[in-house]
Amino acid sequence: MKILDEQETLKQHALPETAVAAPEISVFLPVFNEEPNLRPLHAKLDEALRKLGRSAEIVYVDDGSTDGSLKILREIADMDPRVRVVALRRNYGQTAAMAAGIDAARGKVLIPMDADLQNDPADIERLLEKLDEGYDVVSGWRKNRKDKMVTRKIPSMLANRLISWIGGVPLHDYGCSLKAYRRESLQDVRLYGEMHRFIPIYASWAGARVTEIPVEHHARTMGKSKYGLSRTLKVVFDLMTIKFMASYQTKPIYVFGAFGMLAFAISLLGGLYAVFLKIFHKADFVQTPLPILSIVMFAVGVQFLLMGLLAEMLVRTYHESQAKAIYAVRERLGFNE
Secondary structure, eight states: OHHHHHHHHHHHHSOOHHHHHSOSEEEEEEESSOHHHHHHHHHHHHHHHHHHTSOEEEEEEEOSOSSSHHHHHHHHHHHOTTEEEEEOSSOOOHHHHHHHHHHHOOSSEEEEOOSSSOBOGGGHHHHHHHHTTTOSEEEEEOTTOOSOIIIIIHHHHHHHHHHHHHHSOOOSOTTOOOEEEEGGGGTTOOOOTTGGGGHHHHHHHTTOOEEEEEOOBOOOOSSOOOOOTHHHHHHHHHHHHHHHHHHHTTOTHHHHHHHHHHHHHHHHHHHHHHHHHHHHSOOOGGGSSHHHHHHHHHHHHHHHHHHHHHHHHHHHHHHHHTTOOSSOOSOOOSOOO
8 A cells, every 4th residue: 555655646746748758857876786775765856856846857777786676666667757767787887887877868967876865865956056057067075974984085085186186177076976967068978997986077178167066965874885995996097097088088199109208218328328337347238237128128118109109090090980079169159050
């Protein structure tokens, strides 16, 4: 009887079919083994979306859950016509689940959030209000974060400062999943590795206006956290990747050439010093490792230059084969469509 009552309530508040077909808002949530959280989470989402007065859809992406999460998601989808479920074949990780949610979402505004009840759906309204001020991306900032200090908060604080410095987009909390994006700001974003946390940086590179607001954060009461210190190293590697892409994506010869020139310089200095020792100190070449160092560094320098030329060819093939522009246009005036 309780499930039937819930079903009737949701159907009463569900938006018309025409609105569901073209929603203004798409909320999408990666789900991995969150069985006890899903029903209370959906109830909160339903309440928050009803208050908005805008057409909306909810996309749950089941990332290969091994508990009863998918079964509950099927039940929720049967009760609520706004709900769509994408079930992945196995556990691909949060970035892949986020990418699946972006691909499935149809709304003009896309809002990702976690399914562990730590994000508060009531904050969606505030994100949208900030977005309406003219921003393209509004990021949540868990200012009063309810997590462990040593294993979560301190590493996160250090990582956020490093990411802000390298990425050039000063945000306090890249790890907060609760954000709001205009669809066009995610149009050319392709996610790999653990790079979902860097979406505001990608969007900023494409000219999006990015800001942040404080949001509520609740302690986890049910289920088990999927995050740990092991993710920190992955973040560092991904950060190196996005820094390379930001600075050298269309000119990789600059970075490879710089390392090549450094190797050539070490080779030259080592060779000259070996000759100096031979002439003025009668030191035979076999008495010092400098000649070998000089030869090895010369070979390394040649390899770096060749790798840079190869990378240049790959970049040109990437852009020209897809007719992909190296710039993004915000607006066009006076053009015939």
